Amino acid sequence: MQFTEQKTNDLLQPWKPSESEPWNTRRVWHLHRRAGFGATWSELQRDLRDGVDASVTRFLQGKARVDGVPDDFENIVKVIGNVARSSRQISQLKAWWVYRMLFSPDPLSERLTLMWHNHFATSFEKVRVVRMMWQQNQKIRTHCLGKFNHLLSAVIKDPAMLVWLDAAANRRTHPNENLARELLELFTLGEGHYTEADVKQTARCLTGLRVHGGQFKFTPEHFDRGDKKILGKDRDFNCDELLAFLATHPETAKRIAWRLCDTFLGENVAQKKHIEQLARLLIKNKFDIRSAIKTLLRSKLFFSDANLKSQITGPCDLAISTFRALELFDHSPDTITIAWQIDKMGQRLFEPTNVFGWKGGRAWINTRSLVSRRHFVNATFAGKLQRSKHKIDVGKIVSRNKIDPAKTSEFFWQLLTGTVPERFERFELKHAQNTVPEILASTHAQLQ
């Protein structure tokens, strides 16, 4: 496919600040909430000062965060990961991931790991082995900004995935279509771009994949040799050839482009033509995810007014950004309990709803999840989500960030919702402790 650059009115072109669309706190906040999981006030101020290029580059370089990031972050996550694997408790692994989301210097990689976890939705409910879930998560993280064909191959030849989609049951003599169907429908082409016959033929290519001793193994005796006709191509496809073929298919490019837009843009922001344009860019750059994300995060579309506050805040977004914004680093956040609260709000990490993953968007919001969101805010302020059970004092961050106490209301509204609402009741510093939870539970905080 030929990549044709549309010079005029191209919303994927780099955004430039202007008088009507300035680089302001609102947009810095927006960048941090979408590309990462929110920011502290000083990180927002730093990026406001340094401009849009420097800020986006920081995300792509894995340096968007500094506050609260421990010097020996890599060592700590290694230790927590080991503990989780030997505990065999999925709650411990959830806590490990929450720790990464909270303290990693590279929030974009965590955002993308979460996105691909949802794309390749695999659940511990069926896999039952913590080590396999950890391993898959690490693989996704390694490839999250790389080439899509590498990512796809890593995730398909992955023990957790093979258990999840019954790969061992798929043999030459006894085909099982589960993996083949999801590979075509969810991981690559998308619904409507293949036939039932393609599913059957794809299943044949995937015979012989299994898990042995906890590791991926290919057993040639179960592999179904011979010609297969897939999407009109006649070939003696093996698994690698099949994956390479699917990973670089134009329909796959569209589906990946859609996934990126769904993650980084709000409701109804991307139109079909934008997705197609991003898909062409992916094809041109040999399915390089990093360059697509760079284009998207830097684009006019991303910083347009229409894209601001147009996405429902997800459970991880709400939990992690609250801890980051309020700088709750000092009293050891109880990551097991935070993960449990995220579960209650409807996002059970490592246990997505089903093969479709979490639907996201409006589906995050229902009677029960809104109640859980309030419970989360209340628990945070009661100090229940810190191991020390230290009651939090929001007044502290006002002085720490040298905010004029007279501007307390504006400060918290901006910090927690990105913007000061047109109409609001002012409150004094001494009332912040009671009012800030209300801001966090308000409609404004459910949008980002």
Next chain:
Amino acid sequence: MFDRRSFLKSSSLVALSPNVPAFLKQTLAETKAEHDEPILVVVELSGGNDGLNTVVPFGDDQYQKNRNKLRLPEKQLHKIADGIGLHPSMKPMAKLFEQKRLSIIQGVGYPNPNRSHDVSMSIWQTARLDKAEHRSFGWLGRAIDALPQPRQNAPAGMLIGRGDLPRALCSRKSVTTSMAALSDLMIEKPKRMKMMQQKQSNDLSKFVEQTETNAFATAELLSEISRRQKASKVRYPSTRLASHLQLISQLIQADLGTRVYYTVQPGYDTHQSQLQTHSALLATLSAAVQAFLNDLKANRLEDRVLVLCFSEFGRQVKENGSAGTDHGTSGPVFLAGSQVAGGLLGKQPDLTNLVDNAPAKHDLDFRQIYQTILAKWLKLKTDKSFEKSFKSLPLLG
């Protein structure tokens, strides 16, 4: 009957809120106050219920001969047919049977019965005999996938209780969840709510605000429902199963939109000294189901609800050496609610034709019961995923 309309009209919340909750709007507009989608409540009797000591064939010599320590005295049984009686502790269910609010189906099983808890439970939960498909979708999961999406983003299926979601609810695309207590939905109206009442400009924030108003209204409604329940004549026994069914009743009354509820009563794996344990289990089940139906009836909701009680297998005919019973094959299934046909269906198990001490043949396939529920109750087209088509049974009124 609790009048939701007048309660909600007088609710402080409605006066306060700029958005009238969606379901309230409907309630106020409709003369027929409630939605009328049928609801299915499944009670899993986990562990393998001793069917022969539940629906007791006391008239059968083989029963008398094979059950020694576990034989139930004829005069204590609640007779439901010639030579057949319900366990002595099942008086509430006997009453429901009399009132035609309970259908009992005997000898329910499937071909080549498996006596492993895990395998047999998977067969019942997925309605698939092939082990390779046991980690796939459940029969209820497939059903909710085929039903219209519930209103207000409500979960389509819900486990009431702690523990993992049952395989039966595993769906390809529907949202399912679990809940163990009413407190998961209870929330106090914030004191400073007024501050938050903004005129929301865009559609997305309107949606959030509307759902939030619904959440407060639901919480208010639920606390009112539970207050009224305490004041009413309906009494739930203080057992875990009863509290789970009570919670289901409260959610149905609050019109949450969920179509399938699932709950588990564990403990039926009675390998030793079963007499007392089993009696207590059946008493709990029986009383809880009765309280649940009476509660629904008092709220004019019984017509909308069907209860299904099943177990993964029955137990062996001859008791074992430790006054218990070991894993068997087919067993009885219960369907309860005002819409059931009532009566006793299926043939009494043939205790002379045994394989490894359990009935060799089942009379009815459990998938016929599922088929009936899917087609006649949930009004779905035939579940294509069943291996062959099963005929509906005359189980519903």
